[in-house]
Amino acid sequence: MLKTAGAGGIGVLMGASGLGGFLSLTEAAEVKEQTKDSIPFYGNHQGGITTGVQDNLYFAALNITTKSNTEVIQLFKEWTEAAEQMTKGELLKGSSSNSFIPPKDTGEAADLSPSNLTITFGVGPDFFQKDGKDRFGLKAKQPEELRDLPAFPLDALEDTWSGGDICIQACADDLQVAFHAVRNLVRIARGKAVIHWAQTGFQRTKQADANKKTPRNLFGFKDGTINPNVKKESEMNEKVWVQPGDGPDWLVGGSYMVVRRIQMYIEVWDRTALGEQEKTFGRHRDTGAPLGLKNEFDTADFQVKDEHGQLMIPADSHMSLAHGDGKQQILRRAYSYADGMDPKTGSFDAGLLFICFQRNPSKQFIPMQKRLAQNDKLNEYIIHRGSAIFACLPGVKDGGYIGETLF
């Protein structure tokens, strides 16, 4: 009954899982993948918000081209069906071997597992009204909180990386799977919506997760240490999910997403002394500990001074300003990007697609970003090139569709 996979080999015993017997590690990994890497599309909330961060992102902002409310509803219904199938790792329904029509599914994710794909839909301020026009008879339903973000000092926003009527955030542990999802959704939208901008991203690999290490951003610093705990429902209800009474009922269970495309001046950073880098973030680079402390998760004390009477964690450090009075917390879910060379500067076009979720932008992201934009020492090394805000819709029940509560 008990056999190993041979000298030097690694055998896997499938405990009480019902599969029985020994498998090679590869086979076991496959079993694991097939059974464990699919995240249900239907639920109280959309996936991709409190979901454990996947390795890859394909993000797209779309503009609606149809003027018909009915067509938008139809689109959201079709998207719901497609998204549900793709998160299961299935080919889109209706794919056939009929030679005379284009395939329903573009096929590049065939043979690949669901890869923990999540697809998150949101609507921007322009979805409700554009140039003062009530586009789909929904103007009265626009939440007070869903307004274009205020202009922040030092913003260098470009239209080509900003705004959008709708967003689709596809996250997966395989970029081909994430790209496939957005591509097929855009395809379904033909005649109704077009891409406005799109961005790939990468981050926090399975490796870092497996090693229980906080992933690092492209400045080499750990990023996300003090994120709220996505496993605590009460914390998520307090900080992330829109609650009854917060605004219009249709968004209860949804969340506001802020997206900022932040280019990092990597070459400048790389010529900066370690001490300066650490004062900029307010943390030690190697350990991730707040300055003066030993461990990443030690509680920062923003009053402690060094032997020269200077604050140990400078008041203009990113950490100190982001913390502020400690009242604003957001759920960060950012991805790094590396888009080749920036022809304007001859440097890497790389940085962070900053994405965060919150219940209340005016009390969370906006005051935090105001402080950062004015004083953050990090501003010497970064520039905000794009900006958008979306109301991510509540989750969909089986049989329902995305945006059902809105229409």
Add this chain to the structure above:
Amino acid sequence: MLKTAGAGGIGVLMGASGLGGFLSLTEAAEVKEQTKDSIPFYGNHQGGITTGVQDNLYFAALNITTKSNTEVIQLFKEWTEAAEQMTKGELLKGSSSNSFIPPKDTGEAADLSPSNLTITFGVGPDFFQKDGKDRFGLKAKQPEELRDLPAFPLDALEDTWSGGDICIQACADDLQVAFHAVRNLVRIARGKAVIHWAQTGFQRTKQADANKKTPRNLFGFKDGTINPNVKKESEMNEKVWVQPGDGPDWLVGGSYMVVRRIQMYIEVWDRTALGEQEKTFGRHRDTGAPLGLKNEFDTADFQVKDEHGQLMIPADSHMSLAHGDGKQQILRRAYSYADGMDPKTGSFDAGLLFICFQRNPSKQFIPMQKRLAQNDKLNEYIIHRGSAIFACLPGVKDGGYIGETLF
């Protein structure tokens, strides 16, 4: 002695590996990663050519700015040391906690495993002479085969995606690791070389490999079915590695790399009937089999006709033209790319960073591409935006340096 990881859990028995006892699947996977995902930098050939294809690519073409031969040699020596350390997953040597200097290593790959990182260096025609000028006294050593590729019909090449004095191809199962490698090498080159263009890529995931499936390109077709067998040394010597007598001795054991940035008109393709798509490639989409056959690896017969007397595999199909008289074979090692939206067209800027290796471009890639550029049915759906050729240097022995045989 024998215990499982609990009800429903998966325990791993470490056979005769000496580790003994049971580990969780995660733990076992970590052990495997730590011991198995480093590819030695030193060897007879460079890595990243016949190496099993990793998940991610960061490719950079650089231009040299120094005029000093000595400085170029110094750069290649420093690159060798750094590349060797990074492929081991180490921080660059000399990294210290000295606050007063910039860190030697930019840090974003700390905590990450080597991820099968390979770094492949090559030199382009301009490395030897530019505008007729013998730049480093090496003009006489320029191989006859290392010339700018001829202009092909339908080429729409852009300077921003073409050429380069030097290439660095970093491949890894983690994009952060690949990016980190190129970034640190570019950093080391400061004052001696600058980036000319760069491209991220993704492809053939671990998943597809584990399932023994040929990966698919962004048109949904299997790509790489008839690649030469990298495990057969004789085949590699015949088709990939430069042999004594082929040209200058300094390149023996190296290989010529051709790079083409091929944009795919995804939206047009997606509106094309399956039958047309299949006739374009010459294969069935789902199985990958040559048209009229059942299995992916069935041998194509380019003479077989259908009941209407038409060739089953059309003469202008990609497969038929690539095959030609069957005499040219190249080692393809391409990566897909998805760069967001193409502002010129409002479509996805996505496609293939085609990379291939060969012993002899004038007998391999060039005649093949001439046929394809003239008649390939696929040309309705793709456009070549970038082009470059490099002589990838021979492998480096421990203690030696990249390009040693050349200088």
